[in-house]
Amino acid sequence: MVMEISTSDMKRVQLFEVIGRVDSTNAAELGSAMDKSVDDGKTNLVLDLGGVEYMSSAGLREMVRVLKRVKRTGGDLRIANPSERVREVLELAGLDSIFEIYPTQVEAVGSF
Amino acid sequence: MSEVSRLAIPARLEEVRQACDFVVEAAEQAGLDERAVYHCQMAVDEALTNIIEHGFAYHDDGSEIEITCQTRQDRFIVTIADASPAFNPLLHEAPNPSEPLDSREPGGWGIYFIRKLMDDVTYERANNRNLLTLVKRIAAARRSAAPGRAEDTYFPARALDAAAAVISPTGRLDSSTSLYLEHVLEVQLASGRTWLYVDMAAVEYIASSGLKVLVAAWRRAREKGGDVVLSGLQPRIVEIFEMVGFDLLFQVFPDLDTALAARPATR
Numbered sequence: 355m356v357m358e359i360s361t362s363d364m365k366r367v368q369l370f371e372v373i374g375r376v377d378s379t380n381a382a383e384l385g386s387a388m389d390k391s392v393d394d395g396k397t398n399l400v401l402d403l404g405g406v407e408y409m410s411s412a413g414l415r416e417m418v419r420v421l422k423r424v425k426r427t428g429g430d431l432r433i434a435n436p437s438e439r440v441r442e443v444l445e446l447a448g449l450d451s452i453f454e455i456y457p458t459q460v461e462a463v464g465s466f
Numbered sequence: 467m468s469e470v471s472r473l474a475i476p477a478r479l480e481e482v483r484q485a486c487d488f489v490v491e492a493a494e495q496a497g498l499d500e501r502a503v504y505h506c507q508m509a510v511d512e513a514l515t516n517i518i519e520h521g522f523a524y525h526d527d528g529s530e531i532e533i534t535c536q537t538r539q540d541r542f543i544v545t546i547a548d549a550s551p552a553f554n555p556l557l558h559e560a561p562n563p564s565e566p567l568d569s570r571e572p573g574g575w576g577i578y579f580i581r582k583l584m585d586d587v588t589y590e591r592a593n594n595r596n597l598l599t600l601v602k603r604i605a606a607a608r609r610s611a612a613p614g615r616a617e618d619t620y621f622p623a624r625a626l627d628a629a630a631a632v633i634s635p636t637g638r639l640d641s642s643t644s645l646y647l648e649h650v651l652e653v654q655l656a657s658g659r660t661w662l663y664v665d666m667a668a669v670e671y672i673a674s675s676g677l678k679v680l681v682a683a684w685r686r687a688r689e690k691g692g693d694v695v696l697s698g699l700q701p702r703i704v705e706i707f708e709m710v711g712f713d714l715l716f717q718v719f720p721d722l723d724t725a726l727a728a729r730p731a732t733r
Contacts, residue, residue, distance in 0.1 A: 448563025
């Protein structure tokens with residue numbers, strides 16, 4: 355198992371908990387998991403990265419793509435609990451000003 | 467000293483993971499800290515992914531990519547050699563991290579990260595191969611045995627009260643010393659001192675790693691209702707600050723006394 359995504363259907367939010375490693379071999383899988391919710395009209399998304407030990411730019415690319423998509427329909431993709439390393443990478447790419455990032459899942463879910 | 471470890475992988479995305487593991491192990495053995503190891507892993511991942519997705523896009527004929535790791539003095543050096551058509555990634559324009567969402571293009575971030583994460587990146591074409599060399603400096607933190615002492619020596623911090631502290635770094639704020647400054651600032655923030663007066667009078671050089679540490683502390687301090695206030699910048703440092711726009715971000719005073727006198731009277 356390199357990456358595992360579990361999706362939870364909450365009242366106002368779709369929660370995606372990701373565990374493992376997100377790179378160019380599986381980033382598309384993460385993107386399509388989120389796409390599926392958006393297809394169903396659920397556009398308030400929380401991506402819990404607490405279990406992500408490593409993420410390459412392929413993962414960031416999918417996140418930006420999905421964010422653009424949900425923003426168009428009034429939704430949002432918010433990030434919870436990124437590790438210090440993943441957070442640093444988000445900042446390097448300037449994505450910390452584009453994504454709302456919360457220290458915990460509860461805060462991210464509650465922000466909607 | 468300069469023992470070289472070598473790995474060849476078929477040019478396929480599924481193989482990149484193996485190369486990452488290989489580099490992580492070599493970087494750990496070279497004495498890089500956890501953060502630097504992560505940076506190396508990511509730079510190598512991005513470089514290999516680019517080569518495979520672009521260089522070998524049209525001929526997946528089992529070509530190999532060769533990765534070597536070695537340590538020379540205080541530098542951990544990774545080379546990546548491949549036989550795809552000549553391509554110098556360093557000539558490509560880097561994306562702009564401050565670009566708004568709407569105008570963001572999905573690609574191009576690989577090279578950007580490679581440059582940001584490594585201390586030095588060079589490209590050459592030799593023997594019909596692309597040769598990319600990635601260098602990460604091994605931080606002084608690892609080579610000298612007593613980081614605790616170094617903190618006191620170079621970055622004395624003095625608490626003013628429960629909410630404020632003065633930090634007076636000396637010398638060079640580069641990739642090997644900025645870790646200490648980061649640590650010192652972290653400690654103050656963690657103990658609730660969110661007004662950090664960083665007196666830069668004795669700082670003669672600042673690299674991007676030092677700038678990054680200051681911005682990170684500034685962000686955290688602001689989140690907690692405080693600020694990072696700078697004073698005593700030498701002219702060369704002022705120049706760098708203006709170049710990167712930090713003069714607009716930070717409150718900067720000519721000297722520490724003026725900075726402290728301007729402290730807002732709350733509490």
